[in-house]
Amino acid sequence: MAGYDPSAFPAVAVTVDLVVLTVRNGALCVLVVRRGEDPFAGREALPGGFVRPDEDLLAAAARELAEETGLAPGTAHLEQLASYGAPDRDPRMRVVTVAHLALVADPPDPQAGTDAAAARWAPVDEVLPGLAFDHDRVLRDGVDxxxxxxxxxxxxxxxxxxxxxVAELRRVYEAVWGRPLDPRNFHRKVTSAAGFLEATGETTTRDGGRPAQLYRRGPATLLHPPLLRADS
Known part of the structure; x- marks a missing residue:
């Protein structure tokens, strides 16, 4: 490129940050780590780390997810969320992060990584606001x-x-959306959405009362019709 002077541009580091969400005890929870090093030592933050020279972004996010949760690659939903690159978002240097959203079911207790003092699953409402860096914004974007x-x-x-x-699935929607749903209306909608649920042929009494049908996820990726919050 004519006129391009590399010395005029400072080095930029690239990281991945993870918004790892699960549902515990009826609440939408996020994985947070207590930072063991500066900057923001002692503050909670989203897990993440620097991208290695030989990694692409998704591979780096999958590695960080496995290190923080113990989940094997491919066992949790993982997708790119957004990029964040404000010049002052990290006091150490110019750092651009590519955040990823992960959704996990019944995860184990987390283990703090090498640069973290502790890790925990925390209700989203409990940790906002107050996370290090710009992680309040990243977490809100992930929840949205x-x-x-x-x-x-x-x-x-x-x-x-x-x-x-279906009751367990309804409690997921209630936790993520943050409001109660009518059980009968919800049951009708999710069982009529083509390809959403497949009956396993088994039942359980773990919810109490009469035996309830067990389901697994069907082949559908999109819901027809959608389950709109405004209509639920």
């Missing part, structure tokens, strides 16, 4: 993405174990 995707995709099943009841 998850809420929207539950309307028109089958991703709600990513929060559920292999065999789940």
């Amino acid at each position: 993405r998850a809420r929207a995707k539950l309307e028109y995709t089958a991703l709600a099943a990513s929060f559920c174990r292999a065999g789940f009841t």
